[in-house]
Amino acid sequence: MVKKNSCVFISGTGTNLRALIQNSRRYNFPISIKLIISNKKKAKGVNLAKRYSIPYIIINTKKINYENKLIQVLNNKNISIICLAGYMKILSKYFIKNFNGKIINIHPSLLPKYKGTNTFTRILKNKEKKAGCTVHYVNEKLDSGKIILKKSFELSKNENINTLKKKTQRLEYKAFSEAITKIFM
Numbered sequence: 079m080v081k082k083n084s085c086v087f088i089s090g091t092g093t094n095l096r097a098l099i100q101n102s103r104r105y106n107f108p109i110s111i112k113l114i115i116s117n118k119k120k121a122k123g124v125n126l127a128k129r130y131s132i133p134y135i136i137i138n139t140k141k142i143n144y145e146n147k148l149i150q151v152l153n154n155k156n157i158s159i160i161c162l163a164g165y166m167k168i169l170s171k172y173f174i175k176n177f178n179g180k181i182i183n184i185h186p187s188l189l190p191k192y193k194g195t196n197t198f199t200r201i202l203k204n205k206e207k208k209a210g211c212t213v214h215y216v217n218e219k220l221d222s223g224k225i226i227l228k229k230s231f232e233l234s235k236n237e238n239i240n241t242l243k244k245k246t247q248r249l250e251y252k253a254f255s256e257a258i259t260k261i262f263m
């Protein structure tokens with residue numbers, strides 16, 4: 079199988095990145111991770127890049143023109159899919175247009191419900207019966223692009239932020255890879 083070149087964007091712990099790296103090493107997984115981008119120098123996920131010997135770049139989003147340079151790098155590496163795995167910066171319309179239909183994101187709620195941040199607090203406050211995660215294409219509107227897949231579970235009576243986060247993230251690790259397989263197979 080000829081794998082597609084991919085790049086993963088992170089800002090934090092990188093547990094989704096880890097799941098993607100591990101799955102991408104399977105012979106029948108459709109992508110290979112050629113580059114990791116972090117907007118945080120100290121993001122834990124950067125250590126995964128080092129551990130697995132995957133090239134990485136720390137970007138400074140305050141610099142004018144950083145996106146143009148990034149686009150160049152991604153084009154040079156022939157990246158055909160960008161996975162946002164806990165990337166906490168908004169990408170410009172210009173950047174998104176450049177990779178139209180090639181950027182996907184994982185979000186810790188059942189979209190279209192609970193777009194944006196603090197999803198777990200809001201889910202608990204509203205006493206939702208179901209929670210889960212969504213993998214979707216990225217467009218100019220926050221958490222609003224076409225949905226690729228969702229995975230859900232029922233909340234238990236004594237759910238708290240920690241348990242909710244744990245359960246959601248466990249599902250995310252499967253959902254992200256399944257969505258990628260769905261796109262390319």
Ligand code: GRF
Nearest residue numbers: 090091092093094164185186
């Ligand atoms: C995930 O829960 C994802 O849904 C959200 O950010 C979190 C990133 O976690 N977009 P990690 O860095 O992959 O551990």
